[in-house]
Amino acid sequence: MSAAAEGFDIDALRQRLARAEGPAYWRCLEEAAGDARFQRWLERERPRLAGLWQAPAIDRRAVLKLMAASLALAGVTACGQAPQEAIVPYVQMPESLLPGMPRHYASSLEHAGEGIGVLVETREGRPVKVEGNPAHPGSRGATDTYAQAALLSLYDPDRSRSVRRRGTPTSWAVFAGELLAARPALQAGQGEGFAILTGDTRSPSVLASIEALRNAQPQLRWYRHDAGRPQAPGAALADAFGTPHEPRYHFERAELIVSLDGDFLGTLPGHLRYGRDYLQRRREQADGPAPTRLYAFECTPTLTGAKADHCVPAAPAALIGLARALAGALAGEVAPAPAAPPGPLPLPPAAFAALVADLRRAGPAALVVPGEQQPAQVQVLAHAINAALGAAGRTVSYHPPDLPTLPDLAALVADAEAGMIDTLLILGANPVHQAPADLPVAPALGRIRRLVHLGPHLDETAALATWHVPEAHPLEAWGDTRAFDGTIALQQPTIAPLFGGRTALEVLGLLAGEADPQAYRLLRAHWRERLGEPFESRWFEALREGVLAAPDGPAGDAEAGPDADWRAALAAADSDSGPDSAPAAAAYTLLLRPDPAIWDGRYANNAWLQELPRPLTKLTWHNAVMIAPADAEVLDLADGDHVTLTAGEHALTAPIWRLPGQPAGVLTLTLGYGRRAGGQIGTGVGVDAYRLRTTASPAMRTVGLHREAGHTPLASTQQHHRMAGEPAVREVDLAELAGQAQQAARAEPSSASLYPEPSPREGGTGHAWAMSIDLTACIGCNACVIACQAENNIPVVGEREVRRGREMHWLRVDRYYRGPLAAPATAFQPVPCMHCENAHCEYVCPVEATQHSHEGLNEMIYNRCIGTRYCSQNCPYKVRRFNWFDYTEPAQPLATPAPAHNPDVSVRVRGVMEKCTYCVQRINRARIAAGRDGRALVDGDVRTACQSACPTEAIVFGDLADPASAVAVRKRQPLDYALLAGLNARPRTTYLAAVRNPNPQFERALGRTRKPAVREPGVPRPGGL
């Protein structure tokens, strides 16, 4: 110790020690002396300890005081003010909350600007399931995958949790103060320098608030960026009507539908309602007189093409040619028939003639549906044909959109670069990730002094923002939505915001001068003006029903919408896009489409959607360049091989996927992947297709393609295989069905047996649960898959496990092809557990972990299962799923957060088998409810999760013992068949064969004669496509 050498006053120390009171311990003389040199030494040698030494003495009493105070204050933080806002449960208001019983709230969810009505099931105050709201005209009780998966997004642990100023957490109050302080500048400059960028939202109250701000401050700029649907609403038909108009289709009146890449079953706004209308009409035709027929010409396979009676792949240029030729034949006054065919038609002349004849025959009952991603020419031509056929006003009507045509992101970038924007509010958009590659969005945003970002995640845009405000999830916030048909529905929160999120309405409220904007108050104020008196009762009615305003616009036959000048519109569209030119021979046409699972990238962090097998490719966790198998063969490419797409200065390397039915020379890549800040799950998944997008042509691009050395093993849940033996999917032509209804699809062996009937017997006492799935109606949309996942706590396993064939979905949608590789017909078949009466899984289990209930359910007893997996080996349908690892362990990054779990369904541990239970928890809940009411269960009391999610009512579940039940009625139809009936498993789940209605002339002209789906003996070509 160096201090010792310097010496000190030992006498002073003695005196001080003598004076000391109480126990005072000392360790060395220097310390006891309190010497300054000791202090210096301490600071030099042990700088960390010096501070401690000088700290004020802490005694026992002080410690206890501090502890007591901390404990007391810790409790204080848990207290919050419950919002004083009334929300109303749907229809049946329980007298008091029953713990363990679900409560449903009518609400609505918006996806890509389109609202659908939902009922949110909550348990003890937390939402656990989303169901469709049958009272909502825009969706009629149907839901799609996005609505079903919204639940997981609500509990997403990666959601932004606080207001941030340049990345540093701060508070809403600070943010509100800053925005309010900016208001004088806003008012003084009439809004000069202020701008708002909205995403694809079409919430009436948000749009109205921005309108109101613009009215007050005329210089305020408003931009809109819709990455999924780059064409502004109604813009394609603006030249025809003078103002933008959006088409609205009426499939319930359509007898003949020609889709020009118009995916009205999959992606068009209103697809839920369209699917319901189209298939309702189509199903009635089985005994009705007016059969519907659907021709689909498509640039890339879609759900609509898969359901079409005739599906013809057509490259984009050929599709324009077809539209022109059709218009020439049917609407000569708009587009005179060209002397020579305008280009290579996707079909032979005889087929074209058959198509034209069919359209003429249908007349006003025909409907031509163009794709929203198609160039304006196709859209104008299609609607001109509708007009010429007299369909306008009958099967299609036109409506002005609810929002003005707004400048897009390119205008925003130009204005920002010109220094005209000082403050920008980005409300629910992520332009930094979703901008076309030719727009320097990030540098332009960097020039903006005050960039406010409202979004659910700390995404790519939030990283650049001055202010980031967490956006409340639609399930936890007040709001409103507008459906494609103008139906307006309220969004009521079912839980207090988990992470203190705010809504666009509240941020706009700040700009409007509200010191403490509350979405509830703002929303009510907005609707109080519009609903009129008696407001309160109307408001409560809207909350209860989930619908605030019925569809707008003309609905009847008489109203065709305004007169349209199609000739001028076509001329304008032609001059915009130049002559139809086929791309150079060596080049490919690349289509950029929103992804069927993650749309424009906003759902990238939703593990349910990432792991959802895309309807046609069955790919999960990645996007890929879809290529025609013939093209891939020429280039000697296998699935997953890398190619580089080049267009101008843009290049992108991506794996390929061979997709039967993809037109030759056309590539499709879906958007939304390659997120750089997409959360734990979404970051870095797939390739970023926005890097090939341009502002001028956002949906289509001519690209060069060349091979790369790399290979990405893609996680697909189904390979391309041919069927053998009994066809799993059966189809009958309508013509055949009319003639010989008895034989239709049934080619089943007799089930006569010496053994007694398996228990329970049909028609015996008690219930006999069964399911019927109508393959005519199944459009392969996957809503049932996600609904099942949400209802039954099905874990997500991740890309690597999916690649190894270990996905856990209890319900899978099988996809089969028929016909040639270049233009196959596609069939979908949902396969849940069949609940066989002679279940092969049951007798092989050594520990009796899977058993038959007296009501015919094949039950899985997880606690008893030891994981021999014999049941799965012996299941001919392979519907059982095994927990190879502990997928539900909370530490797993992919594990579904516990609050999202359905409390009625056990979460399975590793090493046990699981499978579809026919939603036994719902059966039991209905049984208990009926028992409490002292009545018997009636048909419709039990609806399985897949059934209630299905947009087309393909799935019916019920009691076979009740001959009047819907399922029993369906099973008596001649179309009813059992999958693999020859195995005598006697499945309780059966199918109705798909009914197709092809045009024989068209078929002949295409050179295809369809063989009815009968037994196909012989050996398939293994492994190949």
Next chain:
Amino acid sequence: MAANPAQALTARLSADVLERRPSPLWWLTLVLAGVLAAIFALALGAIFGWGPGWMGMNIPVAWAFPIVNTIWWIGIAHAGTFISGVLLLTRQHWRISVSRIAEAMGLFAIVLAGLFPIVHLGRPWFAYWLLPYPNTMGLWPQWRSPLVWDFFSIALYLIFTLVFLYVSLLPDLAILRDRARRRWQRYGYGLLALGWRNSARQWQRYQQTMLLLSALAAPIVVAATGVISLDLSVSIVPGYHFTIFPPYFVVGALYSGFSMVVLIAIVLRTARRLDALITRGHIDRLGRLMLLFSLAVSYAYLCEIFNGWYAGEAYYWRVYADRWAGPYAPMYWGMITCNVLLPQLLWLRGVRRSLPLMFLLALGAQLGMWLERYVIVITSTHRDYLPSAWDTVWPTATDWALLFGSLGVFIFLLALFVRLMPSLSIHEMREATGPANGPEPAGAHPQHTAGSTRA
């Protein structure tokens, strides 16, 4: 003492165990096998700790390599039982040179065969639920499930093999006890010898017991493999569902068992210079047996294909088409090469008497039989009924660790066994080497002469 050949033999064989210092080769074998065994333990730890997902399995193919390995090891185990039991009954004189090692091999193989089904389980810690014991759940195993039969047949086989080996070891343990110089050897072998005193009464009981066990051996061999094959044939999976499976599996198991005996005999003969005891004539006879069972296995393959065709079921026929040309075709044709084509060389006397060729053929047979189980277990479900559910599985690093690790465990245990126990049956060798009436080693009852009760 040296004048009596039986005495000399006893001295030499017991000295092998009691006196001889282990050779460097033995140490090398032990260490290498020990490393493999440690890898095996690691793989087991991963599977028990995290789940069976470490192995290459998925939903259409939920049974894969652990089941392949089980059947493979059972086949190897059969050799031991067959040699010691059936050949004893049929009084095959040459069998004594290999019987002890074959029995030990059988025991270790059955232990591994019994371990793999537990590795296969999703929740291995509940494997005991297959036992019919009174429990609070009030549940018994499901007697209709072949897995329960399997459990009992493997357990029975394990007990049988253990008893057989132990009983046959008893006189030798007594010899070792009596000749041991070290204290631990005297106590160890003494305890294990269970008080064997070489009395005539004991010998009589011994002979009766061995005769009885030998008589049981054949049915147990047939039952064990036959019941395991029922796991497959009771199911409705095309490619599993064949009534021919029990005999098919038995001949397959014997084929693999005999080839394993060839391997062990050649290794032992070379390593321990037992040329006089294990002659080329013995190897020749084993070669003939291999040929016989190879022909039987080939017949089973043909029969299976015929059934697949004759049944007229597209699903069944597709299984074969897939085996011939699908993703697992290399395994199928490898199996045909190893089990059908190469064994045809055994028609040649020169091949049967050539140790290197026999060694290679026996190795090939082991590989072929592993591939056979691979083909049966995996290719049947990977494309069964609905094409949408089809998928393939491939072995993972864990699967290889388990396979080669189990070989390591097997060799490790065998190496320990040949150090601690006489790898040739001393008392049987003494009988074989002549009149066998020389005086017994110290401590034995003089009135008894080994083999006198067998005439």
